[in-house]
Amino acid sequence: MKRVAIVGGGVAGLAAAYELARQARNGASLQVVLFEASTRLGGIIETVHEGEFVIECGPDAWVTEKPWARELAEELGLGAEVMPSNDATRKTYVLVDKKLQAMPDGMRMMVPVDLDSLGASELFSAGAKLAYHEELGRAEELRAEAPDEDESVAEFVRRHFGQEVLTKIGAPLLSGVFGGDVTKLSVQAVMAPFVAMEREHGSLIAALQARDAGVKKHSVFTTLRSGMGTLVDRMIATIPEDWIRLAAEVRFVSYGDEGWLVGTARGVERFDAVMMAAPIDVACSLLEPVDAEMAPLMAMEASSAVVVAFGFPDAAKFPVPPGFGFLVPPGSDSLLLAATFVDQKFEDRVPQGGRLVRAFFGCKAAERLMRCGNDETAAVARMELARILGPLPEPQVTVVRRWPRSLPQYAVGHLERMKRLDARASVLDGLSLLGNGYRGVGVPDLIRDARVAARRIVGKSESLTGVAEL
Template sequence: MSKHPAQPSAPTKAPAVDQAYPRRIAVIGAGMAGLVAAYELSKDPTVQLILFEATDRLGGTVETVHHQGFTIECGPDSWVSDKSAAYDLAVELGLGPEIIPSNDSVRRNYLVQGRTLQPMPDGMRMMVPTRWLPILESPLFSWQARLAYLREPKRAEELKREAQSRPDDFDESVRSFVHRHFGDEATEKVAGPLLAGVFGGDIDTLSAGAVLAPFVRLEREHGSLIAPTMAAIEKQKAEGKPPPPVFTTLRSGLSTLIDRLAAALPPESIRRNTPVIALAQVGDPARWIVTTSSTTANDSVSHFASSAAPDQPAPASDFFDAVILATPAHVSRALLAPLDTEAATLLHMEATSAIVVAFCFSPESSAKLRIPRGFGFLVPPARTLHDDPELLAGTFMHQKFHHRAPSGAVFLRGFFGGHAAPRMLHWDDQRIAAAAHRQFSLLLGPLPPPLHTVVRRWPLSLPQYRVGHPGRMRKLQAHIARLPGLVLTGNAYQGVGLPALVHHGQQAARAAVQAASARS
């Protein structure tokens, strides 16, 4: 018996436009970007929105679990504060009172060296220092590394000339970019662990133009990265502006943001457990046919079902004036392949998996624990402890944010990714938790059994922006422009953080309305 439902033959003639809703727009995928796009579309009374989600959950990797006073984020735990899109959306949804900053008074990050946690210099913006004294006093760096930092501003004109001599479409690896400015040690000890923790990726292959775009612009404009970064901070101080917190989150957890977005949508517009299996165009001007493997239907729309096996849902098709494709890259690639093979090829990108493990320790069992003051630690790539898979990062959640754990309790989160994650995806929760517990114990001292443990697997959730990514995305957009009414959004294109996904979801909604208007 076939594992896939039979696909219906596509209708050759689009139905007449519904005068009540002159624009029908489909959003495929209800991760953060897709859900934001759907929310933006729901504000337009002339748009009939249908949101298709292949699973029973909305929000993608954003998920919050509550347990006996612990607020446990199973995916991202916050957003970077200096990017306003997520903050503004939360305020718009009435969540202003829920917004809380990171506890920057205890902010410190550590780098694992051997079985010890070595403090990273205070005031770093990724690998760029904002103050000299912490760099000069840090035991993390040799005198050669400190000298490389000190020399970087003096090389500004040389770096600027080199940057401006390169073609506009030039790209290089993160390693190449960071090494040019700061040398070997900063590249290995700061950039490598940091980018592995964010992307689960490798600095030898990650695109500097994609993942370090603000610094690439600084290099082209100023040469030095340190000088303009320090100047911006001094200007801010002179103007009496307090620095923003490094991170921002919601007191009740980021799922609250998902819940508010979903509650703002018409209930009949949400199609859960409805994977889209095909896209096509028909008519002149062309309208989009979205085919799903579910017969979930609204009586006000037409569906064209074909025969299927008795134990399988019949495929169903529906017409739209525009489609926002907000699915992971490998899903988008499969849907695009019949429409434009080269566009699908441009979406052929590696994605790494992530596994999050959270340990909640009661106040009683936490009393003897000695957790270092700070936010957490990063682990250099290609490092293992007792043959366990790599733990790429650990976070002291009870210190990073208030209101994440009961008073006196300890709350730790570990992150597995990179090359280790694929084999761990098939482990049961107990085995994954045991591996994380052993590694935390080696770094922090023996840990008691946790009060509560949460394990989450996120397969293929972190797309890898390889060298040349910006150029490939420009080519992809040129191909998509030949498919009027199709808009792409999600974390495969221009950023993986929540602010980027919110911003790009909003842009996608505007582009879809414009495309649908041109065809209605």
């Protein structure tokens, strides 16, 4: 019987345990222990239900074009729960000169597909619009000069569209996802599809126009009607209870002739394999005594996040612009990173006639709010929202969550470091590195990696849809 330790009960650790449990039911001889330091599973995925409000404390959806979260939801019997975002009314705003300016329709990240819509936009200056149009004519030049080596997101966007586009859209979009500095973020790691487009087409606009021609459009985001927490709950329900240990902080791991040893306050246990799904800071400290050369490869900057959600019973008393929400470029006179108009982004998130708004803080603002109590944090969020949207009525529901160092920053050279890290890890028989510090930060990426690793442990070669993208 193969003994497997899973260190960390976030979505990656749970997906690994789910897959191992599935393999065990199919006859694999396994004994598994999932160690979670806190008293709950799911990591930053958490859904609060209060007064008919469905409030996400972490990610509120996944990117539709990545299939692995949807596949898992359907396996778990949640197919009827799968729900698209309201893309017919999708509109995102950017705070410019203390006013919300709408992004042009048909944008993919910072790349427009519809240049006519771009022309009607008030977000960009004439110079930025010209830069967009000229990018189409520079296709051969851009393709010929596409670098083989990695570069920052900032350098990549500037080469195609210039500084204004980077400042107004590129920086807030990428900061919202990765909480990082676009002058440091690796374009090959965080915008790989766009790098591939450049190498094939040169012009990103031309590439997207060719890709979208005649293709049925899907919603950008997908979620579960009862909330992302349902995905966690369903996975937990499939995992044998005696596999799960809460409030079980792993204090050390070691590797030798006898295999893996995992130590907690309860004692030391031997395992044949370790699936390290703890936050990368924790994983780094646990694995450094095992292989000192891994630690520098795992060391990376990470950003904290603070989420504050307000539920209002009467949307008429708090009007917001139509659309999904707004982004705040770095350097703006606001502590906010972004805000989401949740009741307009998804159906069934509020009681009849209600309104739900989530405020996001990242980087330095989040670090400051980490030291504040819930009441003070909520007061800051209300003040910052009011400065942009106007006075807020008294909320019926307020939810505050802090996620310290939850967003690892994939710096330039990240993919090369991960290759070297994987090479080191492969020498340690039975070690898997899972979580958002390695090969993607989205929920689908974490699920894909965890399930592939679990199948590898039990010697199964069957793959998931799109696993070739690993």
